[in-house]
Amino acid sequence: MESAMIMDIQRYSLHDGPGIRSTVFLKGCHMSCLWCHNPESQHREPEMMYYPELCVGCGGCLGRCTKGAAGEGGIDVHICRDCGQKRECAEACPAEALRVCGSRRTTEEVLRELLRDRSIYGAEGGVTCSGGEPLLQAGFVRELFRLCRREDIGTCIDTTLNVEWREIESVLALTDLFLVDIKFMSEKLALKYTGAGCGRTLENLRRLSELKKPVYIRTPLIAGVNDIAPESAERERFIGELENVIRADSFYVTDHAGKKYRALQRENWLARQQDKKNISEKGDAE
Amino acid sequence: MNEQEIFQCVQSQQEVFRSYDIHIPQSGLLAGLHKPVFSKNLFKNAFGEDNVHFPMGDAVLKYGVQGVLELTAKRTAEDTEKTAVYRQAVHGVYIGVREFILKHMDRALEMKRERPKDAGRLQKIADNCQAIACGKPRTFIQALQLFWFLYLLRRPFGGGCIGRLDQKLYTFCKSDMERGAWNREEAMEAVMQFYGYLNEIRTGDTLRNLMLSGQDEGGRDLTNELTWVFLEAYERTGDAEPHLNVRLHPGSPEELKRTCVRMLSEGKGQPTLYFDRWIMPAMERAGIAHTDACRYANDGCTETVIDGRSHIAFWQHEMVKTVELTMFNGDENPFIYPVSMRKNSRDMPEFTPKTGLSTGFRSGNIESMGTFGDFLSAFKSQLYFQLDRELETIGRKIYEDETVTVTSPFLAGTFEDCLLTGRDPLRGGGFSVYDYQLLSGTVTTAADSLRAIEYCVFEKKYCTLNELREAMAADFKDREPLRQRLLHAPKYGCGEERVDELAAWISRLFIDRVDAYRTESGKRVWPGLYNIDFKIFANITGATPDGRRFRDPIAEHCSPTPGAAKKGPTAIIESASRLPMREGYASSPLHITLNKSDFVMGADREGIVARLIEACDEAGVPVLNISMYDAAELRRAQQEPERYKDLIVRVWGFNARFVELDEELQEHIIRRIC
Ligand code: SF4
Ligand code: SF4
Numbered sequence: 001m002e003s004a005m006i007m008d009i010q011r012y013s014l015h016d017g018p019g020i021r022s023t024v025f026l027k028g029c030h031m032s033c034l035w036c037h038n039p040e041s042q043h044r045e046p047e048m049m050y051y052p053e054l055c056v057g058c059g060g061c062l063g064r065c066t067k068g069a070a071g072e073g074g075i076d077v078h079i080c081r082d083c084g085q086k087r088e089c090a091e092a093c094p095a096e097a098l099r100v101c102g103s104r105r106t107t108e109e110v111l112r113e114l115l116r117d118r119s120i121y122g123a124e125g126g127v128t129c130s131g132g133e134p135l136l137q138a139g140f141v142r143e144l145f146r147l148c149r150r151e152d153i154g155t156c157i158d159t160t161l162n163v164e165w166r167e168i169e170s171v172l173a174l175t176d177l178f179l180v181d182i183k184f185m186s187e188k189l190a191l192k193y194t195g196a197g198c199g200r201t202l203e204n205l206r207r208l209s210e211l212k213k214p215v216y217i218r219t220p221l222i223a224g225v226n227d228i229a230p231e232s233a234e235r236e237r238f239i240g241e242l243e244n245v246i247r248a249d250s251f252y253v254t255d256h257a258g259k260k261y262r263a264l265q266r267e268n269w270l271a272r273q274q275d276k277k278n279i280s281e282k283g284d285a286e
Numbered sequence: 287m288n289e290q291e292i293f294q295c296v297q298s299q300q301e302v303f304r305s306y307d308i309h310i311p312q313s314g315l316l317a318g319l320h321k322p323v324f325s326k327n328l329f330k331n332a333f334g335e336d337n338v339h340f341p342m343g344d345a346v347l348k349y350g351v352q353g354v355l356e357l358t359a360k361r362t363a364e365d366t367e368k369t370a371v372y373r374q375a376v377h378g379v380y381i382g383v384r385e386f387i388l389k390h391m392d393r394a395l396e397m398k399r400e401r402p403k404d405a406g407r408l409q410k411i412a413d414n415c416q417a418i419a420c421g422k423p424r425t426f427i428q429a430l431q432l433f434w435f436l437y438l439l440r441r442p443f444g445g446g447c448i449g450r451l452d453q454k455l456y457t458f459c460k461s462d463m464e465r466g467a468w469n470r471e472e473a474m475e476a477v478m479q480f481y482g483y484l485n486e487i488r489t490g491d492t493l494r495n496l497m498l499s500g501q502d503e504g505g506r507d508l509t510n511e512l513t514w515v516f517l518e519a520y521e522r523t524g525d526a527e528p529h530l531n532v533r534l535h536p537g538s539p540e541e542l543k544r545t546c547v548r549m550l551s552e553g554k555g556q557p558t559l560y561f562d563r564w565i566m567p568a569m570e571r572a573g574i575a576h577t578d579a580c581r582y583a584n585d586g587c588t589e590t591v592i593d594g595r596s597h598i599a600f601w602q603h604e605m606v607k608t609v610e611l612t613m614f615n616g617d618e619n620p621f622i623y624p625v626s627m628r629k630n631s632r633d634m635p636e637f638t639p640k641t642g643l644s645t646g647f648r649s650g651n652i653e654s655m656g657t658f659g660d661f662l663s664a665f666k667s668q669l670y671f672q673l674d675r676e677l678e679t680i681g682r683k684i685y686e687d688e689t690v691t692v693t694s695p696f697l698a699g700t701f702e703d704c705l706l707t708g709r710d711p712l713r714g715g716g717f718s719v720y721d722y723q724l725l726s727g728t729v730t731t732a733a734d735s736l737r738a739i740e741y742c743v744f745e746k747k748y749c750t751l752n753e754l755r756e757a758m759a760a761d762f763k764d765r766e767p768l769r770q771r772l773l774h775a776p777k778y779g780c781g782e783e784r785v786d787e788l789a790a791w792i793s794r795l796f797i798d799r800v801d802a803y804r805t806e807s808g809k810r811v812w813p814g815l816y817n818i819d820f821k822i823f824a825n826i827t828g829a830t831p832d833g834r835r836f837r838d839p840i841a842e843h844c845s846p847t848p849g850a851a852k853k854g855p856t857a858i859i860e861s862a863s864r865l866p867m868r869e870g871y872a873s874s875p876l877h878i879t880l881n882k883s884d885f886v887m888g889a890d891r892e893g894i895v896a897r898l899i900e901a902c903d904e905a906g907v908p909v910l911n912i913s914m915y916d917a918a919e920l921r922r923a924q925q926e927p928e929r930y931k932d933l934i935v936r937v938w939g940f941n942a943r944f945v946e947l948d949e950e951l952q953e954h955i956i957r958r959i960c
Contacts, residue, residue, distance in 0.1 A: 011781075012854030014889040020856065020897055058767040094748075094770040116781055117856045120901045124893060249887050 004140035019125025032195035048080035126154025300382035341449025343701035350422035369708030391415035444487035493586025530557035553914030555936030619828025727817035733789035772833035779846025814872030848957035863905035875909035
């Protein structure tokens, strides 16, 4: 039986494909989009997250930690990274201010959760595998979708498509719908903002189009970067050439994940952009 | 009441009728409107027993006011002293009713003389008044006019249950159609005027429930032209009143379901849905005849009544407080202090609620409880003790109603059996079904509390029972880490089997105990997993083992404790499916409050609402209310009430303008959003 590193299973998802869905978030991604709204999904391994706003200062963690991660100012989660005690420490925190994100779960365990809403999905809804990049754990997705098919549950995958075609091919027949982000048309911008090129994504999208596999396209917009020509025009033309697009949405990226960046103690690029903007606006005003 | 008192009542009733304004509108055909009059004494003297929580009978629509007067004019051969007097009382009151209607006729004619340009309309109003005062209503407009006059007269505060008006008035609509005289637009305008008046008089906890559709004895669907008119009029006006309810069953037209979905997707919590296939069989299992069950409607809130055949009286059990009494061995949490509060609206008077439970029953000292099972047994005995006392109270009331209570003669006159026999509706004159209910919602917060004890004390051993009780007695002051543990214990509404099982166990204990009760005359009490006073309960129940502090919210009905449903509405439905909701036929509603801001990026709002409704029906939810708010918008409305006057929200059995609710209820509603 396959297993995968799972970040979360979210019931009643309305934005990961049509209808009411349950979304399985697989942990691990090979890209590093600066605005990522699921930063906790990027690393494959379980991670400690510390939410200072929930901490009630009981000192429970202080007494436990032998590595010097826990101090008066809270927890330094970078130190927790390679520590084998994460789950025990999280369990010791009464307020769930300390949480471990990610656990290995089998397809069977995950399916059990998904079946809870079996009668609610209807013909429209179903299950979505998202992440991170779910196709980095394609074997798991394939087996899970096979089980879903057996239960007559619709399947959908939210992917960067920036993987080898054979990984995509391995789930193709079992997937009803692909949700794909077109972030950039230019390789240079893609490298700068996502840490990876965009050529393979676009190429794989074309192949999906040839196979008439339904896709939803979504474009995260960054003001002044990819909402202007030539990016916007090229993107439009590209989408226009595809024959499998059921809907295409775009939305400006916003700082929704601030709390999570803080809990991971990682830099939040979007927040920094916002700060810069505020400072310059203030400068302009003065 | 003796003879003299009855006639005093008639006299004061007539006096009250005389004090009402006579109102002929500037446009439209519906006459009659007066500002609410509040006076406790006046009610008592003038009206006799009538809590206005149930629909009036249909006899006046059938016979007309004149017909009522004729039927009650003379003593009949079968009359006893008592029935003769009662008959005479009804007669006296209806003389006042006729006078009231004729005054409207006179005023309309007077206005006609002053305004020749508007003569046609004013003459029509006068004709309608004359027709219903001196004969029987012949047209839909006349029937609606008569209903409206009676509705206004029933209670001076302009509130009260409406009932199945699409069924009550349909014969008139049908006969209009048969004569080729049905004017849909005119009917629509009159209905909109009726709604407009309701909103003008008062909004909020007004008991104005309008029940639509349903099925007949042969299972045939009863959706008719008026069902559509009443729904469409609401879609056109969209204010807080009246409170709409629709009965659905497997034979309901698709169009009706689609209309409900469309309206619910507006997010105002209208209409509330009732599923016949769960409610009627439970009623019938409890001995209510199929012919009666077919006529069910809801009362002023969500409780079931048999339209035209029952009145209603209900009591509420404090389930979460029962956990408290178990914890403190029959005493209240010593931390509790009296709280002055308002029932729901900002302009209501303040009062200081007290528990209705009896203290002092020693269900067991927690020191001697070694297992969770011990605690559950103690809880069960505390619960049975309280329920038995409550049932006794209800039994006493039933006995009183069987023997001496005098129903308002005005109300009695709307029941055919009363007109024919001269009997009080309570004793053979109309209420052929006795509807006395004991309700307990909040089983969910009670279950959260029990599960927290099991999880934190007996499984994880974070504390002992003693320490928990001490923490509760301190309202968790300086016990925040423990409170956090309790808050993070599994909660109902998240699809967690064990806590749902406990909620089901409590519900079963409650329903079975109520079901087993019989009065000396063999009458039953109807059980329901429902409560309206969850806000009062929050202010009289100290800290609870689920981590809730004194005065923090308590759940309503079968819904999760506000803030506890962390996994969204499908998990709530999963939890609810484990409760024996359909056995609580007095009403066991589920409220689901969706987050409006979730519906972006192409999320198909109506499709999703439709799926949730179907899922609830499949899960055995008998009564469903789905509303949809945006927390940020509600917060803004709190800041700037002036700008959000039209924001309608669902409270318990009613809808209200959000900005008119008191702050505690506003908070409760914001925390419900999942
Ligand atoms: S996980 Fe390891 S490093 Fe982190 S707080 Fe616990 S003991 Fe310290
Ligand atoms: S155990 Fe949790 S609540 Fe306590 S000090 Fe550490 S992080 Fe804060």
